[in-house]
Amino acid sequence: MKTIKELISESLTEVEASRDILKQQNIRRVYKAYPELKEIDDQILNDRNNRFIAVIDKDERLIRRIDIAIEELIAKRDKIIARNNIDPEFDVAKCICDKCEDTGFTKGSDGTLKVCSCRKKELETCYELSGMADYSSYKMKNYRDDYLGDPSGRKKIKNDLLKVLLGLANSEDKSSLFVYSGAPQTGKTFLTVCVCKTAINLGKSAYYGKCEDLQIIGTDTLEALKRIDFLVLDDFADSVTMTGNVGSILNNILEVRAASKLPTILVTPFPKAELVSKCDMRISGKLSSAGLISKESR
Ligand SMILES: [Zn+2]
Structure with a gap:
């Protein structure tokens, strides 16, 4: 990866x-x-x-x-x-992209690095390598706060996710694990894919995947998931943690990531309390101290 x-x-x-x-x-x-x-x-x-x-x-x-x-x-x-009005530097190599001077990154007014527009190809390749090959059309600019008639709730979730990504969010006991809980069909996948792409756009390493796919992901990628800057695991459910060896793989990833305080988001249609009581024991212990992202949470 x-x-x-x-x-x-x-x-x-x-x-x-x-x-x-x-x-x-x-x-x-x-x-x-x-x-x-x-x-x-x-x-x-x-x-x-x-x-x-x-x-x-x-x-x-x-x-x-x-x-x-x-x-x-x-x-x-x-x-x-x-x-003859010849460019005095005609024999000097010049930058192909003036915006980033060929470094591939531009600096925003607030000092944050961003991938330059001249590196669209690398960006698309990176999205594909980071679990998002099936979501090439998902773009943050198409995320509508007012979709389903709940603009403030949707905007809040988007901002909460971005805060987690930027390291600005803290759960109560400073866990770097977050549960994003929301009703089915409310665009959770769309939003989390877009946040994941934003992370990559900011020069971070990130990955989006389905929780149950942890058992079919190659070992190299699994190792990478322990160290990347930002990880989103979608379709999280207590039943998934009991499927095959998903529970132990996930537990292992979460433990390594927690030690380095790397943000991880578990996306689920179920309420957090229900997950805590029903999940694989090792996971539920971690969930109870995880931060919650939902329309209602403060
Ligand atoms: Zn450039």
């Missing part, structure tokens, strides 16, 4: 290559239009090579002569560039 930071850093070699191609194209274009410029640049290059040899030979007189020649050539070169 690759994080967005890893994906962007892997693509830097590709960006560097395109920067170099653009530079070479630019140089060829300028030299074609102004062959006298190419001639001077060739001479300068030649003189610099000769100077290198003169330095090794410790031939001070020759060095001085070459220095004067280079100086004259540069003055001539500057004149041609100025007279």
